[in-house]
Amino acid sequence: MEAGRELIDHMTASTTAQAETLNELVTSPPGQGAEILARAVRQREAAQDAAAELFALHGRDADLGVSAMRSLARAATTASLFVIPAGAVLGLLLGWVLLRQVLGPIRRLARGAPLGPEEGAAKGAGQGQSSSDEVRAVGELVHGLLRDVDQTHTLLEESRLHLMQAEKLALVGKLAAGVAHSVRNPLTSVKMRLFSLERGLDLSPTQREDFEVISEEIRHLDTIVRNFLEFSRPPRPKFQQASPSDVVDMTLNLLKHRLETYGVDVRLVRERPLPEVDVDPEQLKEALVNLILNACDAMGENGRIEITEQIGFVDPLGRVAVIQLSDSGPGIPAEIQDQVFQPFFSTKEEGTGLGLAIARRILEEHGGYIHLKPADKQGATFVLVLPLREKVWIRS
Numbered sequence: 001m002e003a004g005r006e007l008i009d010h011m012t013a014s015t016t017a018q019a020e021t022l023n024e025l026v027t028s029p030p031g032q033g034a035e036i037l038a039r040a041v042r043q044r045e046a047a048q049d050a051a052a053e054l055f056a057l058h059g060r061d062a063d064l065g066v067s068a069m070r071s072l073a074r075a076a077t078t079a080s081l082f083v084i085p086a087g088a089v090l091g092l093l094l095g096w097v098l099l100r101q102v103l104g105p106i107r108r109l110a111r112g113a114p115l116g117p118e119e120g121a122a123k124g125a126g127q128g129q130s131s132s133d134e135v136r137a138v139g140e141l142v143h144g145l146l147r148d149v150d151q152t153h154t155l156l157e158e159s160r161l162h163l164m165q166a167e168k169l170a171l172v173g174k175l176a177a178g179v180a181h182s183v184r185n186p187l188t189s190v191k192m193r194l195f196s197l198e199r200g201l202d203l204s205p206t207q208r209e210d211f212e213v214i215s216e217e218i219r220h221l222d223t224i225v226r227n228f229l230e231f232s233r234p235p236r237p238k239f240q241q242a243s244p245s246d247v248v249d250m251t252l253n254l255l256k257h258r259l260e261t262y263g264v265d266v267r268l269v270r271e272r273p274l275p276e277v278d279v280d281p282e283q284l285k286e287a288l289v290n291l292i293l294n295a296c297d298a299m300g301e302n303g304r305i306e307i308t309e310q311i312g313f314v315d316p317l318g319r320v321a322v323i324q325l326s327d328s329g330p331g332i333p334a335e336i337q338d339q340v341f342q343p344f345f346s347t348k349e350e351g352t353g354l355g356l357a358i359a360r361r362i363l364e365e366h367g368g369y370i371h372l373k374p375a376d377k378q379g380a381t382f383v384l385v386l387p388l389r390e391k392v393w394i395r396s
């Protein structure tokens with residue numbers, strides 16, 4: 001380094017001296033030029049020598065640098081020969097561990113299969129056991145989530161169906177109410193005229209039979225219209241204190257003629273009248289009429305209806321009045337039992353499918369319920385439950 005700097009100084013000095021000598025040559029008197037020129041040539045040679053020496057000096061340095069780089073490259077090549085295979089082996093090892101500890105269980109998880117014994121049974125087996133425990137926990141979590149998703153999906157589907165059903169009912173109810181309203185007035189006038197005609201005419205037995213059929217059909221129409229109106233525009237219940245036993249008597253009285261025509265034998269099992277409850281007698285009567293007419297439809301002629309009244313206790317209503325109504329008909333097939341209370345469900349050619357839906361609504365408005373008793377013998381048994389809601393006297 002030091003030697004290089006000296007040589008550069010020497011070269012600079014020689015070149016500067018040469019420039020000055022050449023300048024002197026220009027201004028020198030004639031006759032001295034040869035000697036000045038010779039001096040300039042010497043100075044140039046000195047500068048050339050210094051330059052050659054400098055070149056030689058740095059050439060050596062460059063050679064040294066190149067050889068150092070070469071040996072470094074050789075070392076790197078040698079090292080890479082060892083490092084690459086070692087890296088490959090390490091990679092394979094890591095891959096194997098990943099496959100065994102994580103991917104295996106996750107694949108089984110994805111297939112929904114239970115986790116293998118090594119994931120669960122390795123209790124107290126150190127590292128492997130803790131990682132498989134974690135995978136198992138994640139698995140259980142995922143399965144739990146899937147179960148939740150399934151349940152939510154089912155619930156969603158159910159509410160969608162309910163909504164569709166409710167929308168359908170609202171629409172049908174509106175239509176039905178309109179039609180029933182228009183039919184009711186002409187029907188009432190036909191009914192009145194028919195009965196006054198009956199009184200004035202002297203009918204032959206065949207004509208009387210026809211008359212009975214016409215009357216029966218008109219009653220049927222009347223029931224349909226009433227049911228539709230009742231269902232689409234349910235009147236607000238007018239509650240009063242009354243014994244449900246009185247309502248049962250009222251209903252049997254109302255249907256007396258019909259029951260006699262069908263030849264139905266009615267048996268009433270009553271130890272003592274039921275206590276008074278909050279009830280709309282007209283509405284409860286409507287529910288009982290629907291049940292008795294259904295029984296008559298099911299039994300045909302000469303059937304038997306048994307009405308039992310009791311006091312009971314059910315959770316959470318407490319003390320309740322229970323009216324049980326059984327018939328001697330064929331009963332309700334198991335496969336349709338959960339549908340009979342649905343509006344518009346009917347197995348009858350001319351049924352509206354509203355009788356039981358209305359009965360259920362009425363009982364629910366009374367804070368009670370109606371259900372179909374599982375068949376233990378022939379026929380169908382409906383159970384009506386009304387809360388007694390006895391008054392509680394608070395002493396002050």
Ligand SMILES: Nc1ncnc2c1ncn2[C@@H]1O[C@H](COP(=O)(O)OP(=O)(O)O)[C@@H](O)[C@H]1O
Binds near residue numbers: 294295332340
């Ligand atoms: N006592 C009964 N015996 C047999 N089946 C009955 C009885 N009561 C009701 N059902 C069945 O329940 C269905 C629904 O009754 P309901 O709602 O009153 O409508 P509808 O009488 O217009 O058919 C009937 O069509 C019938 O299949």
Ligand SMILES: [Mg+2]
Binds near residue numbers: 293351353
């Ligand atoms: Mg009916």
